[in-house]
Amino acid sequence: MTExxxxxxxxxxxxxxxxxxxxxxxxxxxxxxxVNRQSGELAHKQFFQLxxxxxxxxxxxxNDTKVLPSRLIxxxxxxxxxxxxxxxxxxxxxxxxxxxxxxxxxxxxxQELLVKGEDxxxxxxxxxxxxxIGADGFKRLLVDLGPPENVYSLLSRVGFAPLPPYxxxxxxxxxxxHRQEDLFQYQTVFAQAPGAVAAPTAGxxxxxxxxxxLEAAGIELTTVTLHxxxxxxxxxxxxxxxxxxxxxxxxxxxxAADAINAxxxxxxxxxxxxxxxxxxxxxxxxxxFMQTASDQKTALYIQPGHKFAVADGMITNFHLSRSSLxxxxxxxxxxxxxxxxxxxxxxxxxxxxxxxxAMLII
Numbered sequence: 588m589t590e591x592x593x594x595x596x597x598x599x600x601x602x603x604x605x606x607x608x609x610x611x612x613x614x615x616x617x618x619x620x621x622v623n624r625q626s627g628e629l630a631h632k633q634f635f636q637l638x639x640x641x642x643x644x645x646x647x648x649x650n651d652t653k654v655l656p657s658r659l660i661x662x663x664x665x666x667x668x669x670x671x672x673x674x675x676x677x678x679x680x681x682x683x684x685x686x687x688x689x690x691x692x693x694x695x696x697x698q699e700l701l702v703k704g705e706d707x708x709x710x711x712x713x714x715x716x717x718x719x720i721g722a723d724g725f726k727r728l729l730v731d732l733g734p735p736e737n738v739y740s741l742l743s744r745v746g747f748a749p750l751p752p753y754x755x756x757x758x759x760x761x762x763x764x765h766r767q768e769d770l771f772q773y774q775t776v777f778a779q780a781p782g783a784v785a786a787p788t789a790g791x792x793x794x795x796x797x798x799x800x801l802e803a804a805g806i807e808l809t810t811v812t813l814h815x816x817x818x819x820x821x822x823x824x825x826x827x828x829x830x831x832x833x834x835x836x837x838x839x840x841x842x843a844a845d846a847i848n849a850x851x852x853x854x855x856x857x858x859x860x861x862x863x864x865x866x867x868x869x870x871x872x873x874x875x876f877m878q879t880a881s882d883q884k885t886a887l888y889i890q891p892g893h894k895f896a897v898a899d900g901m902i903t904n905f906h907l908s909r910s911s912l913x914x915x916x917x918x919x920x921x922x923x924x925x926x927x928x929x930x931x932x933x934x935x936x937x938x939x940x941x942x943x944x945a946m947l948i949i
Contacts (some may be wrong), residue, residue, distance in 0.1 A: 592827060592891060592922065593827055594823045594825065594826075594827045594909050596827075596922060596926075597823075597827075597908065597909055597910075597913050597914055597917065597922070597926075598908050598909055599908050599926065599929050599930070599933070600908075600933075601908065601933060601939060602933070605933065605936060605937065605938060605939045605943075606753050606754075606938075606939050606940055606943070607754075607938040607939060607940060607941070607942035607943040607944075608754055608755060608942065609754075609772070609942055610772050610791060610942045613794070614634075614791055614792050614793070614794055615633075615634045615635040615792055615793065615794045615796065615797045616633060616634065616635060617633070617634045617792050617938070617943070617944045617945055618631065618632070618633055618634070618937055618938070618944040618945070619631075619632045619633055619634045619636065619637070619640075619944065619945050619946070619947055620632075620928060620931070620932055620937065620944070620945070620946045620947070621640060621946075621947045621949065622920055622924065622925070622928050622946060622947065622948045622949070623949060624900075624919070624920050624921065624924070624948060624949065627924055627927075629927070629928055629931055631935065632947075634792045634797070634944075634945055635794075635796075635797055635800075637797060637800075637801065637902075637947070638797070638800040638801045638803070638804040638806060639804075640947060640949075641801075641804070641806050641856075641858070641949075642806075642856065643804060643805035643806065644805060644806075644807070644850075644853070644855040644856075645806050645807070645855060645856045645857075645858055646806075646807045646808070646809060646846060646847065646850040646855060646856070646857050646858065647801070647806060647807065647808045647809075647858050647860055647902075648808075648809055648810075648811060648843070648847065648857060648858070648859050648860060648864045648865075648867075648868055649775070649777045649787075649790050649793075649808060649809075649810050649811075649860040649861070649864060650775075650777065650787040650790060650810070650811060650812065650813050650815075650860070650861055650863045650864045650867070651775075651777040651778060651779040651780055651810040651811070651812055652778065652779075652780055652781075652782055652783040652787060652812050652813060652814050652815060652863070653774065653778035653779060653780055653781040653782065653783060654748065654749065654773055654774055654778065654783045654784070654785065654786050654815075655673070655739075655742060655746065655749070655781055655782065655783065655784060656742045656743060656745075656746025656747060656748060656749075656770055657672060657673040657674075657742065657746060657749045657784045658670070658671070658672050658673075658746060658747040658748065658749045658750070659671040659672075659673065659686075659702055659713075659742075659745065659746055659747070660702070660747065661700035661701060661702045661713065662700065662701050662703075663693070663698070663700060663701075664699065664701070667690075667693070669688060669689075669690070669694070669700055670688065670689050671686045671687070671688050671728065671730065672686060672687040672688075672749055672784065672817065673685075673686045673730075673742075673746075673749075673784065674686060674687060674721075674727070674784055674816060674817055675784075675816060677729065680735070681732075681735045681738050681739075682731055682732055682733060682734065682735050682738060683716055683729055683730070683731055683732075684729070684730055684732060685719070685721070685727050685728070685729055686727060686728045686729075686730050687721075687725075687727060687728075687817065688727070688728045691718070691726050691728060694715050694718065694728065695715060695718075696715055696716060696717050696718070697714070697715065698714070698715040699712050699713070699714050699715075700712070700713050700714070700715065700730075702741075702745050703745065711733070711741055711744075711745060712733075713730050713731060713732050713733065714730065714731040715728060715729075715730060715731075716728075716729040716730060716731050717729040722818060722831075722833045723818065723821055723833070739781070747766055747769065747770075748766075748769035748770045748772075748773040749773075749784045749785055750769060750773060750941070751785070751820070751940070751941055753940060753941075754940075754941065754942065756769070772791075772942075773786050773791075773941075774786065775787060775790035775791055775793065776790070776793050776794065776795065776798070777790055777793070777810060779810070779812075780812045780814070780838070782812075782814035782836065783814045783815040783816075784814075784815065784816060784817055785815040785816070785817065785819065785820065786815070786941065787813070787815055787860075787861040787863045787864065788861065788904045788940075788941045788942075789860050789861035789862075789864075789901075789902050789903050789904055789945060790860055790861055791941075791942070792902075792945050793860075807846065807850070809842065809843045809846040809847065810840075810843060811837065811838065811839050811840075811843050811864055811867045811868065811871075812836075812837060812838040812839075812867075813835055813836070813837040813838075813863040813864070813866065813867045813885070814835055814836045814837070815835065815863055816833055816834075816835045817833075818832055818833025818834075818835070819832060819833075819835065819862075819863070819911070819912070820907075820910065820912070821833070821911070822907070822909055822910060823909050823910065823911060823914070827890065827914065828890065830888055830890075830911055830914075831886065831888065832886050832887070832888050832911060833886065834884040834885065834886045835863075835884070835885060835886070836882050836883070836884060837866075837867045837870065837871070837880060837882075837883055837884075837885050838880055838881050838882055838883070839867065839868075839871045839877065839878070839879050839880045840879065841879050843877075844871070844877040844878060844879045847868060847872065847877040847897060848876060848877050851875075851877075851897065856899040856900060856949075857897055857898055857899050857900075858898070858899060858900040858901060858902065858949070859898045859900075859901040859902070860901070860902045861901070861902065861903060861904075862901075862903060862906075862912050862915050862916070864901075865889070865898050865901050865915070865919075866885060866887050866889065866915070867885065868897040868898060869887060869889065869893075869895065869896060869897055869898060870883075870885040870887045871883075872896050872897035873896055874896070875896045875897075877897065888911060889914070889915040889918050889919075890911075890914050890915070890918055891914070891917060891918045891921075891922060892918070893918045895919065898919065899949075900919075900947070900948050900949040901916070901919060901947075901948050902945055902946070902947050902948075903916055903945065903946050903948070904939075904940065904941065904943055904944070904945055904946070905929065905932060905937065905939045905940060905943055905944065905945075905946065906940075907940070913925070916946075916948070919948055920948045928946065932944070932946075
């Protein structure tokens with residue numbers, strides 16, 4: 588069955604007006620499309636009802652990665668604007684970062700770029716170290732952000748939230764208006780471990796009030812860490828089955844492994860909050876028994892035919908057409924059911940993508 592699928596089986600048309608540009612004021616008021624894997628039934632709920640939709644003893648697994656202010660707007664000494672998205676530091680040297688850059692054409696090793704603070708009063712210099720070919724085959728920059736002990740304070744002063752390109756921001760015209768707001772909103776209530784360059788967006792819907800309701804309903808929660816990289820969102824260009832994802836770092840504590848193993852042993856459901864949590868537990872628990880891990884790497888690409896060893900369900904946002912994330916969700920729920928759910932969500936004018944509405948697959 589899976590051999591006959593192509594990337595065209597994961598395409599859909601979306602009115603750009605349905606792409607959410609900002610989160611709701613009350614994040615747990617977002618809509619929630621409940622997809623029942625066994626019956627095929629679709630139900631329209633709201634996220635704050637989650638504690639009523641799950642069962643006592645269910646275990647939610649959330650990603651506690653913290654998004655870095657990894658988008659920089661720099662200028663050449665000649666005055667041209669350069670946009671950088673920092674992806675990851677080189678090994679343990681946090682001074683040197685690999686970055687996606689536009690435009691990259693005129694940049695050369697040794698060239699200095701100026702990065703200004705919000706009010707323009709403070710200027711920092713970063714230096715082009717090299718130009719390399721990334722895992723996606725495109726040119727990337729190696730950039731020196733200065734002394735290691737100053738890197739994170741530099742980012743906190745001048746970095747913007749690494750919002751995806753479908754969320755419109757004009758950083759040149761509107762340099763500071765959205766900066767602090769985006770840095771706050773593009774972060775989950777679970778965020779603890781700095782390192783992501785994109786938010787695990789399924790977690791954005793959770794609020795302290797909802798967490799209290801879940802606890803009162805006897806629904807458990809544990810955290811894992813996967814530092815989301817830009818490679819997660821790389822579109823599938825041609826071959827569905829031979830697509831690759833860049834490695835990302837993940838950690839599973841003893842406490843999390845014990846909680847997940849206990850749930851599986853006792854026949855309770857393990858529900859991943861987001862594709863990143865799901866990929867983490869399916870990597871560390873591939874044997875059926877959750878293993879601890881500290882700063883390990885995963886490039887797990889989940890597609891139809893994957894035998895799920897740990898996850899019994901998931902909470903997820905709505906993903907881009909032809910994306911590996913949509914393919915992952917279809918692997919869990921079935922392609923026909925997921926594409927029917929997306930068609931209904933579009934008809935019902937759900938809000939899509941990072942700041943949009945959510946789906947519960949049970």
